[in-house]
Structure formats: C-alpha cells, structure tokens
Amino acid sequence: MDTNLIFAVMAAAAIAFAAYHLKFLSRSGAWAAALLGAVVLGLGGWAWVWPLLAFFVSSSLLSKARQAARGRADEEAKGSRRDAAQVLANGGVAGLAVILDYTGGGGLFPVYLGALAAANADTWATETGLLWGRRPRSVIR
Numbered sequence: 001m002d003t004n005l006i007f008a009v010m011a012a013a014a015i016a017f018a019a020y021h022l023k024f025l026s027r028s029g030a031w032a033a034a035l036l037g038a039v040v041l042g043l044g045g046w047a048w049v050w051p052l053l054a055f056f057v058s059s060s061l062l063s064k065a066r067q068a069a070r071g072r073a074d075e076e077a078k079g080s081r082r083d084a085a086q087v088l089a090n091g092g093v094a095g096l097a098v099i100l101d102y103t104g105g106g107g108l109f110p111v112y113l114g115a116l117a118a119a120n121a122d123t124w125a126t127e128t129g130l131l132w133g134r135r136p137r138s139v140i141r
Contacts, residue, residue, distance in 0.1 A: 012037030024060040028084035043102040059123045066131040090119040
C-alpha cells in the first residue's frame with residue numbers, strides 16, 4: 001500500500017476521531033467522514049482537503065453556536081452532530097469529483113469546490129435561519 005494512502009487514512013481517522021469527541025459528528029458520521037477524508041486526501045492531496053475542512057469546521061462551529069444561543073437542541077433540526085447520511089449528503093458529490101478527477105485525468109477541482117460551496121450555502125442558511133427564528137422570506141415573491 002502506498003505510504004501517502006496510509007497517511008491519508010490515518011490523518012482522516014484522527015480528524016474524524018477528534019470531531020466525534022468534540023461532538024461535531026455521531027459515530028456513523030465519524031466513520032463516513034474518515035472515509036471521505038481519506039479519499040479526498042489520498043487522491044487529491046492537501047489542496048483538496050483545505051476547502052473540505054473549512055466547510056466542516058465552520059459549519060460545525062455555527063451549529064454549536066446556534067445550539068448554545070438557543071440553550072438547547074432544536075426540535076426543528078437533528079442537532080449539531082452530523083451523522084453518516086448528512087456527511088455523505090454534504091460531501092458525497094465532492095468525494096465523487098475527487099475520484100473522477102483522479103481516475104479521469106483532472107480538471108474537476110472547480111466541480112469539487114462548487115459541490116462544497118452548495119453544501120456550505122445550504123448548511124449555513126439552515127443554521128442561521130434556525131438561529132434567526134423568524135419566518136423565512138421568499139426571494140422570488
């Protein structure tokens with residue numbers, strides 16, 4: 001096995017383990033994040049990991065801030081711990097972009113960034129909307 005891949009698995013597992021203990025991830029979320037992180041780091045490298053980490057850390061902190069401001073876990077949301085379904089929903093397309101970039105000759109980094117940007121926008125909108133606590137307004141009406 002390639003030493004870069006071994007390092008990627010170990011680094012992703014360490015980050016997922018830390019995120020689990022910080023209560024950012026559920027157990028299933030930690031496993032899914034470790035797998036996604038190993039794929040991204042192992043096939044894409046650090047340039048691909050930094051945007052993923054920025055999305056994950058900022059969204060997790062925003063979830064914790066919302067929860068702290070409200071003083072409890074919201075009934076409207078699943079809570080601040082991301083499970084495997086949420087990890088794969090937010091990072092699955094980005095992970096697929098890394099795999100296709102690696103196997104298909106490159107050029108998909110903008111697709112990867114776009115997938116993360118869409119997931120980030122959705123997550124931040126949900127978290128800030130729940131924190132705001134008012135009725136949402138339609139931008140098209």
